[in-house]
Amino acid sequence: MKVVVIDGQSGRMGQVLIERVKAAALPCDIVAVGTNAIATSAMLKAGADAGATGENPVLVNCRDADVIAGPIGILAADSLLGEVTPAMALAVGQSPARKLLLPVNHCNNVVVGTQSMTLSKLMDEAVELLRAMCPAAN
Numbered sequence: 001m002k003v004v005v006i007d008g009q010s011g012r013m014g015q016v017l018i019e020r021v022k023a024a025a026l027p028c029d030i031v032a033v034g035t036n037a038i039a040t041s042a043m044l045k046a047g048a049d050a051g052a053t054g055e056n057p058v059l060v061n062c063r064d065a066d067v068i069a070g071p072i073g074i075l076a077a078d079s080l081l082g083e084v085t086p087a088m089a090l091a092v093g094q095s096p097a098r099k100l101l102l103p104v105n106h107c108n109n110v111v112v113g114t115q116s117m118t119l120s121k122l123m124d125e126a127v128e129l130l131r132a133m134c135p136a137a138n
Helices: 012-023 037-045 055-063 086-094 119-133
Strands: 002-007 029-034 050-053 067-071 098-102
Touching: 002 012, 002 037, 002 055, 012 029, 012 037, 012 067, 012 119, 029 037, 029 055, 037 050, 050 055, 055 086, 067 119, 098 119
Parallel strands: 002 029, 002 067, 029 050, 067 098
Antiparallel strands: none
């Protein structure tokens, strides 16, 4: 199973998610795609199996991903302080992959009906959802 983790800015959210997924020993290959080199580097240090930076890697990896994970802003053009281009948001949105979106209420994206959680709690929930998506992990 191919899991594409997309993150920007410092890459901290993607880094923590990858660390948690690796610690849970889920049977998946993780491709880290950063909107900038700092984010990609952080996710690679966390243990991603592969990594790339920029718009084209988002477009390419969304085509055959089984799961795309990241902050909800990856669906909105110009989010993450402008790091998500319209083409990136379109690629994520049009991908047939399941989306594991972390409801971070930043960049004018407020998700109604979600409770405010710490990054740690968000990651716990994300790993459990990903575990349920992994065929061999059940």
